[in-house]
Amino acid sequence: MAVIAVTKERKSGETRVAATPETVKKLVAAGFELVVETGAGLGASIADADYEAAGAKIAKTAKDAIAKADVLFKVRAPEADEVKALKSGAYVVALLNAFNEKATVEALAKQGATAFAMEFVPRITRAQVMDALSSQANLAGYRAVIEGAEAYGKALPMMMTAAGTVAPAKVFIMGVGVAGLQAIATARRLGAVVTATDVRPATKEQVESLGAKFIAVEDEEFANAQTEGGYAKEMSAAYQAKQAELVSGHIAKQDIVITTALIPGRPAPKLVSAAQVASMKSGSVLVDLAIEQGGNVEGAKLGEVAVTKNGVKILGVPNLPARISADSSALYARNLLAFAELFKNKEGAFAPDLEDEILKASLVTHGGAVVHPSLKA
Structure with missing residues (x-):
């Protein structure tokens, strides 16, 4: 029986956990043995007793949990002591942040671990249930609106009262990816007047279907601005200049601006300049969802609320899914549950087929080496 270990997340501000009682119960039923480090679920309001009731064993330390594990489930990349505790040949599944956590990736290879990055799961129909980037971005988009509304300090919907109209x-x-679409839907539900922009032409219909107005320079470059994998391409300087001119006047009239643009393996593109921030009204708010990759907003600071001279707030809050950890953990744990099914053969035995298209696409280290094409030196 293969053993899956789940340990506490040790990165600052990380409250999520890689398994829930629901997924533990299903993994046990599927033939896995689960070992959970004590306190691993506390940030997501899950007690050790809940894991035990679902069929998991509780380990006193991360080292104890990992010692005999065939598989380690994590939200973020494992810490150095966790990597050292892995037995050679163990499997690791996490949101490795592989482009930025290169030292960890190399350490996993040196340890002989077979590591998978959930951010590399391909966007194909069969893998939708394993798409952790989407499950977490969905919640991040929701939370971005909540954070923006709180910082704004005024009501979002129109209100008609005897004392006057709000x-x-x-x-x-x-940026209208998964996070952006959820942000649109949430802001609309709260009664705001919502507009949106993206360089991918396919998003126009999606934006309008949610009741928002689409804004973009719709030229030839715009028509070809989406990769086969569904990601946004980095636009030319000329296009960015035209788009900036179009949106500059629009930004000046906005109360809340939420930026969500990310390019895999690259710094986040700058979408909002200091001049555009300066054009906004006092009390306006920008929420930068790309802050952990450098940010989309000039002047945004990781982990801080920057207040400009003209009274505009720029929120550089990282890891928004961790602010709704119960739900984000539940969705991520289900992503991992589906991924774990790929580790079994037709007879139900633990025998991962590394030629499976999903496993192959997300494989980062194996046999003592970094094997993912985009990470090779």
């Missing part, structure tokens, strides 16, 4: 807030979403 005008609806104007919310502008820049």
